[in-house]
Amino acid sequence: MVTEFSIPPLGGSSAGRPDAADIVAEPGTAPEAVTADALVVFLAEGGVGSGAAAAIDAATSGLLGRLAAAGEITGKRCECVPILAPGGLRAGQLVVAGIGKREEFDAGTAYKAAATAARHLAGRPRSRVAFVAEPGWTPRQIEQAVAGAATGMVGQDLYRAEKKRSRFGSTVWLGAAPDAVARGRLLGDGVNLARRLVNMAPDDLYPQSFADEAAVVAGRTGMQIEIWDEDHLARERCRALLAVARGSSRPPRLVLLRYRGPGASGDRPDVALVGKGVTFDSGGLSLKPSESMLTMKCDMAGAAAMLAAAATLAALAAPVHLVAAVGLVENMTGPAAYKLGDVITARSGTTIEIHNTDAEGRVVLADVLDVVRGLAPRRIVDAATLTGACMVALGHDVAGLFTNDQGWCDAIAAAARTVGEPVWQLPMYPDYDDQIKSEVADIKNVGDGRWGGAITAAKFLERFVGGIPWTHVDIAGPAFAEKPRPWTDGGGTGFLVRSLVELLRGQQGSRQRSAPPNGAPGVTVMASQLARPAAVNQRRGGPAKVSSFGRGGLHLGIVRRPPSPRHPGDSRWDLSRGGRVRAFFNPVEGLPVAP
């Protein structure tokens, strides 16, 4: 029985969500002719050049050239110069966004420059903002710019009555192909999804509520989902994950997602995405000092990145067969907490001696990796805010890569380079294995002392991948920005979502997507995760397939719509009840869009 209709509870509530947040292409509109609150144009160092900036310079009787000559505008990377009420344009203001040296321009710069301009403009409500893509930009560069603009207008406002950033009512991209814009919007939504989950307070985002969020996202994007509760985890002998969870009043969960893209055949997934989902890391009995604990809501950033990447790939209908598995626990000090000296038998049978309960991520991942190994994926990549040592080695902005398969690691590094997410590989010499030997068990959960701590952690994980090509990404530094940057307000960054999508999207971008994904989108939920059983309906008279799922007394009908001229290459979703369409949402973040 449906009791009441409401929008899916994203981020705890739908309060403060915009009425519509469209991002669309207007390839034919000239910059000087566009009506908008603001027009954003990109400028490289060394003058107005020959692109869109030159056209705007001409329309404004040489205004840009004069400002450049006077040194008021330099085009330096992430410079952002607003010019109010410019004559010759129909836009209320012109924002000149610097992209640095012309010959160094790449997709990562496009992301940051667009995010910087959007962040600046989103300081006030704007109903319509136009961005101009440069004529020479590749589809990749356009996508990253669109994604950047989508993330720049979102800050850390989840809990603020008065928001510091407002999403633009609509964003239009001039000079950009509609399919590239549509893909960029989905990508931006993916990054924003991961950021929102990281930014949620740990008392709001705990293992069950993370699993709920994942179920909603899976429902919208047509992924299958399984949620393992503690009984199921016990039946699956996930004793390592359960040990970490014992100190908390919040029971653990393991979420398994599966997406089979068009052309993906056979039972073997092409790739498994594994994420560390410690929704809060107090350190357990090896308690963290207060200052180190403050940001430990970010310790589920690996899980958020994997959920968001999988959802984005599903929304893009990428031709890949993937599974994503995230281990969700809270590391606390309750009376049943796991102890130093405990010896735990992981799901794989390997015994682990606990030397430090704050080295919990690897203990959780031991079981998640073993679950995934059982699904026989061709490759595994995991993302985890695993060690402070990785930040000592590489700083705040760079992720560490660790692998048992150089080709797989190189592919990840190449994708990361393409989208401008910095990563650096660290060695996995066999000598490091000695450091995790235990006197009483097969291995212990820390190395000898703190030296090489990021590597000994990776060495620990390696024991659980069963020889499958695997790369571990330690995102402890870049997952969370303690301070704002020109392109972000700080907090969760969504790091790795763009790299993973780039890695697994296949040849998309050279051609338009064809078939809609997953013939029958739906949700399978195990172990009484739903207040009501999932149901399947057929929308009366409609051509689209409807699946509905419920949670907490909520039933939603979801209609996968074919791409429309206004949203080409995109799948929108109708939230319907009793066959009546109520609202249009986009699939990844569930934001309303105009029908």
Ligand code: BES
């Ligand atoms: N979640 C932390 C790592 C971390 C630190 C993430 C800073 C983000 C920012 C992890 O669980 C941890 O506590 N690691 C310990 C391991 C040590 C006890 C061997 C660390 O890095 O100190």
Ligand code: MN
């Ligand atoms: Mn820890």
Ligand code: ZN
């Ligand atoms: Zn941790």
